[in-house]
Amino acid sequence: MYLLTDEQTIEDLRIFGKRDSQGLFDLYNHSHTRGAEAVLKEMFTKPLSDQQEINRRSDIIKSFSGMNMRFPFEGALFDMAEKYLLAADEQKKQGTQQAVLSEKEISNGVTALITLVQQIKTFIESKEVIAMASYTKEREAIASLLLDTAFEPVMREQQKAKLSYAAITAYDLLFRHRERDKIERLLAQIYQLDVYLSVAKVARDRKFVFPKALEKGKSILRLKGVYHPELAKPVSNNFSMDASHNVVFLTGANMAGKSTFLRSVSTAVYVAHIGFPVAAEEMEFSVLDGIYTTINLPDNLGIGASHFYAEVLRVKKVASELQANKSLFIIFDEMFRGTNVKDAHEATVEITIAFAAKRNS
Template sequence: MLEKDILPLFDLTNNKLARESLLNLLSEPLISQQSIIERQNLLLELKTLTPIFKGYNYPPYPFYECCNFLEQTKYKTSFSEKSLFQFKLWKRSNREIYNPLYSGISNIIVFFFPLYDKYYARISGEQYPSFKKTIHIIKNFLERFDLAENNYAIRSGTFTDKKILRILQVVDTIKTEKTFAHFLDNFILFETYISIACAIEKNKFTFPEFSENIFSVDEVYHPAVRNCVSNSLSTNKNVILITGSNMSGKSTFLRSVWLCVYLAHVGLAVPALGFTLQFFDKIFISIDHPDDIDNGLSHFMTEIKALKMVVEAAATGRCFAVFDELFKGTNMEDALWVSNKTINGLKKFSNSYFFISTHLHALDEDIDRNTVDDFFLESIVVENTPKFTYQLKRGWSNVKIGKILFEQEGLIKLLE
């Protein structure tokens, strides 16, 4: 789900290094509520930069060319001590070395000038304390190349030997001091966070709040689903059952809630108007378990193992878990028995939350509404045709549309 559902929401990066950095950030939920709040504050600070960095983009290939040039080991020829006269003499007799050097420094200037002029020159580290050091490192590195003056010189054909030698001496110093790697680390870090901040602003996501024993989400939706219907839910119980007919939107709703919980724990904003939750030590999602052929495990057995992992986590800390169509991999009788055992057993882990969708209508008669919350995704049948509102409502759904869909596809006539 990470690369398919989450990464595209925040990926406004321009190169593979920043994309990998973003993916690593998204892959690691933070270890405390305090660290989450710190990242939220950092992103709120950077959100004020989004009017400047809106539309920040560049083709990746010239970027890689600049990186390759600056990452090369020092050339045999050193320009640090060369006079202009010595440089001119060297240039005449070393064209095969000079030409790629000229191409390399020209690429640096032509590539970085518009980025510096349009974006980085307009910001100051003093304005953004969380990124003060990073911004200074980026700007100081780029300013060593006198980008505006040399870009004009290249464009106007006045890039003289004196200017060229000066840039080659700067490159020599960078290679000797090995400062490019430090610049690149900070450049990629800044691009990663700017990508997130701009995406949050673009998508109008909201930063969640943390509070003990509260789980409330307002107008949550799944941003990857076109025209997704938003829903709200608030509960003071730790086991929440979700019912609804086939195609009513149960899986989408569960993914939406899980997505918000996960993003909250990475310190990011969420696709909802508001979200309040407690801090969880572990976050699980169990949707579409396939058979594990390599280990000889059936669908049902993979469900059992996933549940065991969640229960063990809940026994030692706070966890949030989503189970979609729990125990659909076994027969109805067994599924009903183990579902009852599971629901009643999970209630005792009061510091954890468990969202479970189910297709077992008989559970309606067994659950204790005093300790378990139940909601359903609405669907109605009008003139033997199912209609889906995708609206979440409190209560239990016993609407069945399997036979209707079977008949609508003409399978009864085909099979008779």
């Protein structure tokens, strides 16, 4: 189950960077492999909406953070292994038997995979990993793959020993054809591990907190010392909401930091649903069905929509989700700024009354 959101929210929260600036994704991305980077990007695109899954992922990363464990593989091994495996796909795409890789590249790919298979076995058999209750599901999945009798010769190979031509040919058949699916599943587990260790390092270095996900539907949000993680000298704030106080009006002078505060809170809510640590001292939250923000709403001139009409469409979208009894976290920054003050005031009051009646949001 994934958290409902949209491009407007992702843009408002600057989840992904642009040419001239980094995004939230870049702050958490310290991965060693391209595969892990792709996994991390998917996690940021699809936050979770399941209490158990959020807390389980958070517990795994928290455990790794406390262990101060480094990624136990060389990044160069993945470059060789991925190039080697992708070559088989290229051959199939071209519909040719002609070799895409040189003998040396095949040898490098085979050797890299042997090393990775042996090293992941060593990793899951370490005392520290066996003791990690939160990582049991992943550890058992890896162990199950490695128990296949096809991998027995791989385990017997001496590390850095030169392989014969016959051995390379046999392993090539094993890795790229007979057991290709298992190899890809092993790599997927390693990429996920890379993400966990990467985010654990961010939590440790930046002293981020691991939020506690609560049952869905109770509309609880408690934040202590929340701040925006991308600011060099942030100002932290406390914030709380519940079912009896589920609407907040934020007021203040221009340039007082209102929009930054809105981004700080909504960023924490978004990242917490990924199961990642957040920029705060403490946080607990009821799991939501979705998050929608309207902080920098552009005119949609492509469909002839004015700013006011774009706001109306935005409100309609959120209202339809609330009508479907979804638990949502919603932010509107200066609602209906595209029209006159009187109309904006009246519309804001009516919409706020209607939204406030939805106690699960």
